Amino acid sequence: MEEQREKKNPPVSGAGILRMLLILFLAAAAFLFFAQRILMPKYTGSVIEGCFTEEYYREEYPHELLIIGNCESYENISTMELWEEYGITSFIRGNSNQLIPQSYYLLREALEYETPKVVLLNIQAMTIPEQDTESYNRMVFDGMRWSKNKLEAILETKMEEEHLTEYLFPLLRYHDRWKELTAEDFRYAFQERPERSYNGYYLRADIRPYTEFPAERRKPDYTFPENNYEYLDRIEALCREKGIALVLMKAPSLYPEWPEPYEEQVEAYAKEHGLLYLNTLEEAEAIGLDFFTDTYDEGLHLNVYGAEKVSQWLGPILKERYGLSDQRSDSRVAAVYNEKLDRYEAEKEAQRKEFEELGYISKFQND
Amino acid sequence: MSYTSYGFLMLVLISLLLYYSFRGRFQNLVLLFASILFILWAGGLSSLFFIALSAAISFLAGIAMDRAQAGRKKAVYVLAMLAQGGMLAVFKYLNFPGYTMLALHELRGLEYEFTAMELAAPLGISFYALMQMGYLTDVYWGRIPHASSPVSYGVFSSLFLHIIQGPIDRYGQLAGPLSERRRFQAENLLNGLTRLLWGLFKKLVLSERLAVFVNGIYGDLEVYNGSYLVFAAICYSLQLYTDFSGCMDMVLGTGELFGIRLTENFKQPFFSRSDAEFWRRWHISLGNWFRDYLMYPLLRTEAFKRLGKFGKKLFGKKQGKKLPLCVGLFIVWFLLGLWHGGMWTFIIGSGLLHCTYMILAEIFEPAFQRFYKATGLDRENRIWRAFQMLRTFVLVSAGFVFFRSDSLTMAFQIFRGMGTPNGGLFTAEGFWELGMAPADLWVLVLGLLLLFAVSRKLEQTEEIASVGMEEGRDQASFGERLLAVPLHRAVFATALFLMVVLWGFYGQGYDAASFIYSRF
Structure with missing residues (x-):
């Protein structure tokens, strides 16, 4: 009986079993590699913010201006307007709810590729002590290239329930997306997806006028978190070390509120370190902002019309103060930027028309 | 730290590498060190203290019993048993009289003020206390000699594989394997991985999906009754089984990776x-x-x-x-x-x-x-x-x-609710409101069919008469009983690996960390 069984199933040596396991493991790993490419979100639907970090690496030419910060940075300044009007080459390394430490690591990484003349930091994130939404962290980090910067940034800012393992193997995070895959997930699994931002700028041409926000509850303490100060110091030191001018800016977002104690802290910091601080909320009139036409979400963020006004106001200040050059005369740079500008104008016009006809823009309907 | 956490998988991987790099008693030291780390991680310093105290009492009492005269032997045995039972009673049953009064009042519809005393029980006390008492009794009865090696007894008492949810192993059965040098065997690797992955499949693919129904229905007893409650009861039986036996498969599978066969805890x-x-x-x-x-x-x-x-x-x-x-x-x-x-x-x-x-x-x-x-x-x-x-x-x-149920009142409410005519479960609207996505339902149905097929196959290879008697020690391993040909087993394990990774309820948005029996 035993002999018969052995004849039917000849014993396999230990080395044979190990070989078999290794081959199957490699096959499974290859399968999971492909699965991961398909399952990773492509951010091509109504939420496109997850594309921004990655699109930085597609840039061919260095930038004279780098803008860093959270949503107030990538929705309130039009990089294309800066180019069109002043020939300023710029990129916004900003993401939804991007924390100050994350801005530091994204800046540190960017400075390994280039040395801009000016770094403009939107300082609203100084008020945010820690990340409260995991998907925002994923949007910051998923598109970031692996380096010491990324590793340190993840370890420093991940939420308690997040695991480094899931950043190392994103499949473990996105494994359950098999239920919601679309054609685009397959299309862009192994093919570069088209750029969604305009050098980090998020274009919105819809209009939703300002209405009054509910009053924010008074806080017992408005002091910025210690950790944010620490990373602001690091940003300042990094810029100083590289001979880059650091500019602090509060974007013209009406909400969340920007009470006096916040303003005083930023002013004090700017004064102490000899930095330029631009509070565009106070300059709204000079900029020409009309919160009934220049915002797409009732004053939280500006639409393209508002962002262009801010850029028109900002461009001359930066040019005069820091000598940013007009690069429109450089034909190679101009070719790249003008192509982006054409895409920008076309998108702006398409959104304008759709909004005019429908009163909304369909691709943002799920916002 | 749960058995489904990344940390546990890393602990096992690193321990295995060290384990097979050393020989003899050093292998037990690796297991002991890994177990200490696991206990500290999962239960903190106080758990480690009480587990060590419990083990020390039994170890010393075992030696004392073997050396003592008959009368004194009994005294040592009784004292040691009282110490083990006392710790169990203090940590687990301090609130028992209060809960009893509460249950009695609730059943009569009366109010009763009772605030349970918060006393964090050491990790796995219900399981290790029984293991210690079993050891003491075996030595007292003269079934086994007392443990002579504090390291191997320490491993038995704290082993990170059985400390949280069992199985309730016996020293007499583990002492032998723990005293031998365990060589790396590819067969153990294949069988251990197969069983470990089968356990993960049961827990993460099946049990957690069943929990969607169970938690949804039992979480809202004001809304759900009739067919829903019957369905929830069926699902909970399956959930508990796939959760607990899944954990045991992981534990026994991991044990096999270390060349140690732990006690079987489930047989279809x-x-x-x-x-x-x-x-x-x-x-x-x-x-x-x-x-x-x-x-x-x-x-x-x-x-x-x-x-x-x-x-x-x-x-x-x-x-x-x-x-x-x-x-x-x-x-x-x-x-x-x-x-x-x-x-x-x-x-x-x-x-x-x-x-x-x-x-x-x-x-x-x-x-x-x-x-x-x-x-x-x-x-x-x-x-x-x-x-x-x-x-x-x-x-x-x-x-x-x-x-x-959280209380007897809730249990009786469920039974009463089952009698209320409500066939809502059998309507499309009524079924899908339970929160299970259609794709997940397909996975669940296919997974349960696979569970049935595997259980049937195992059942065919079992000698039913010996269920629970021989404790499975002399039987072929789970993997061998399921699929005799190593290649088939390896392909099955690979398929399980892929299914767990892609279909498992784990990671962000899921809370699959805790096993139901880990709270005991």
């Missing part, structure tokens, strides 16, 4: 044809512990022998001799239920209800015999067997309703 319990058989296939190591260390010794006492004589006088020879058995069953099942926690939902759901089933089965056995004789029914008839399995499933599921 839902193929049982009676409640008694069910408990010989479910949480086997616990049932065996109570059988060997409580039931048998109880039946051998003078008091029980006298009880037998008394019963014969009272009920006649045939039925009267069952009296000690019934009293013994009552004591054992009461304590078995109590072991799960000092709440009456456990005492009834995992204890007295089953005791009642078994006593009734004993009492009505002659009637059943007459029924079979009169009808000429073949007990091995497939339909009759299926009926018996279904009946057992229903009886057991009723117990699990108590087990799942």
